[in-house]
Amino acid sequence: MPFQALTGEALADRLAEAVPDSVERADGDCVWVEPSQIAITAQFLRDDPGLDFQFLNAISAVDFIDSFDVVYHLTSFRQQHKGVVKARLHGRESLSLPSVYEVWRGADLQEREVWDLMGIRFEGHPNMKRIMLWEGFDGHPLRKDYL
Amino acid sequence: MYGLAMVKGLMVTLKNLTRKPFTVQYPEERLTQHPRFRGEEFVWYEERCTGCASCAKYCPLGIIKIVTSPSETAIDQGDKYRLEVFDIELQRCMFCGLCVEACPYDALFMGSGFEQGKYSRKGMFISIDQLRQSEKHPSTFFRPQLESTGYNPHKNRPLDWKEVGRESWNWHRQEKMGMRLASGPDLDNGSAEELEPAGTSSSDGSNGASS
């Protein structure tokens, strides 16, 4: 079975029936998820036998000045497919997102990194310490307004 | 059996007793570097440099400082700028060679020397005078025309600027004349036969620089 990429629509269909109110919209190759629902969605994505996303490749955050995108790249080894889930956070101050630490332990260091460099806090993560920079560092350097 | 694998391992080390040593006795004996080696110096041919500062613009670190002024000879007739400053900050350079890649006129080359230890950070830049006076042993990095001639930078003969260009100096001169004469009189000796093909080897990574 060749390795394939799941489209956003396919993911959105599965999510819409299992986790109500979670899907914002589907885009060509990714699905946009309501930020507050991200942990529940993650649980479903991992446990659903048809989707079976056991492996979290990466958590990335992108700063769009008036909003922040958090991108989850996922892979299933058994089903041989990959998918992209995104969540959009609006505003710039006191951003937070439910942590997927309990679903994928691999999120541990990545979420800390996003907090340190982008300033997005993950609720439910046990250890929201700065990871790369020192305590007392002013600001989050990967934000576009950090010079 | 316990210890057998260790004996096997010791046999391996024993074999090395009779081997030729791998060590290079550095100050006396030097490793043969390869012609593309990007050393910690630069070779610059002023005659070919137009002061366009492509290298400075393309340097990822912005460490090349170029100051030019219009030369007294008529600039509207295609004459070049006069260079006053061409400083390369050695203390920040990472010798990636992107400046060489960006130079459209084959004026800047990587050098092949590496012995550049300094006592003071203040003197750690290559000035225009140093570039003018230093012996020219250009590396063939990103200059495939040198490679195709089998040139070796470590043969100790400095290369003249007429030998290192992508095209022969003749062609260059004719092109300049063409530019100068575009507004005026005849164009007699710019015959196409004398033009040499640009880029002589199949690899020819030069396309990026001019496009």
Next chain:
Amino acid sequence: MTGEQEFRGIESGPLFDRTWHIDRVEGAAVQGLKDTSVEPLSEPLIEVPDDLKGNLVVTSVDALVNWGRKSALWPVTFGLACCAFEMIATAMGRFDIARFGMEAFRASPRQADLMIIAGTVTWKMAPAIQRIHEQMAEPKWVISMGVCATSGGPYFGSYSVVPGVDHIIPVDVYVPGCPPRPDALLFGVMELHEKIKKYHNLRPGSRNVPGGTLAAENP
């Protein structure tokens, strides 16, 4: 608190929750160093005295002591980034730094007299470097290997990189390159040898300053 933890006598809570104060202290030290180290330190220069009064005995002793010092420089094992691999390659079979009497890379700064700053120095690492440098016994020397250590190099201007290790400790020899090849490092070491040869250990009035070199400002 689990029974296991209670039995072992561990305080409650995971370790990372109990180390906040350490992190804060460290962060304050880093931030303090970053705020104060804005100018490079003066370069340790060797002063050649105007009146070469040094008599024959003193100069011979100097020569002997300097020869001893230069022939057995022991570097501290201290690799930071890419340059560390070239430093290790220098110590390995092909370039064999043992030919210079330097194969004893010491894990403890107390036993070393040369520090090769091999790699990018970040502000978070700077207090550690400063401390290791202070722990080394006099006389001591520092080679800044590669342009990252010299000036920040490819990372110059980054929010977390020291713009030159000479902002925090004095440097004797700078070796440019990114990274310098092992031969280039050996050349830097030989330059340091030349520098060590010029020391006047017994000249009256000379004194050692931190950095293990003679004071340039000494009258």
Next chain:
Amino acid sequence: MPIRTEPMTVNVGPQHPSTHGVFRLRITFDGEEILEVEPVFGYLHRGTEKLAEERNYVQVVTLTDRLDYVSSMINNQAYCLAVEQLLEVEPPDRGKYLRTIAAELQRIAAHLMGIGFFLQDLGTLGTPLMYCFRTREKILDLFEMLCGARITVSYLRPGGVFADAPEDFWPALDRFLTDLPGELSELEQLILENEIVMVRTRGVSTLPLDMAINSSVSGPVLRASGLAWDWRKAEPYDAYDRVEFDVPVAQNGDNYDRFWVRMQELHQSARIVRQCVEQIEPGPVRLDLPLVLRPEPGREAYGRVEASKGELAFYLFSDGGISPYRCKIRSPSLINLTVTEHLLVGWKLADMIVTLGSVDINMGEVDR
């Protein structure tokens, strides 16, 4: 009846001879036994992602060299693949083969470092490390022939490689490939069956497969735990769909297995290089792209390779400018360290260093 002792919190690093760079651990010991671990990162955090946002697409290649500095070619490859995805271009065939050759040679060099330092951490006092460095020096010589540098190569460019290999590269590569099996078998004879190595590493710091997957562990560490997953097979890039190779896999997930998987991958890499040398044909090596690239705005790319440490990926977002709007690096070394606590807790102080060696981290990539 266990004796009650005072636990002690010890700081290891950031300057420690065997933490593979500037890595720091806070460890609570009870005697020799590790009770708690807290890894502390960031001592080599250089802000690569921020700097990438202010350099153009080709200039960023020079930054990727310095991430995992023992496998620069593979880093270049991951980044160039991401940029090519943004631009929707594909390099010419000869370029693909040259990239594959370079990447596999680099994998041999990187694994040799992983193996050498792992054994060094076991206390072999340099002998196997010397053997590893001897072979690595030959690879670095080949790189110098290709691109003029030993470590920070910048050989690959978006759209191919910067130049074709020089003529004397091919005989030199042949010589190297002829010598390599002998050198590897020497290394294997020296160490692979050594009783001390076996006793010190077998069954130590095991990582079960479900935990490895859940913690996003990748690369040789994942394969040692029993999953034959290799992105070169799953999502072939460059010339990997045209060569045959096996994915070595072990079952126990202990220190020895991680070391063993790396040893086997050396042979597979050599096999790939040999096939590439047979298959490569003359032709262009680089696309005719402008020096300053401008991908379409709003596009994103996730360029992924199987690097020597695991899955290395660049997530690029373009706003139509000359430099990436966002360049996120998914670094295998950092994410493999998610399992530090699991690997170390319950084992002895002496195993800690060995385990770190077997995970084979590289601080340039952990902290970036």
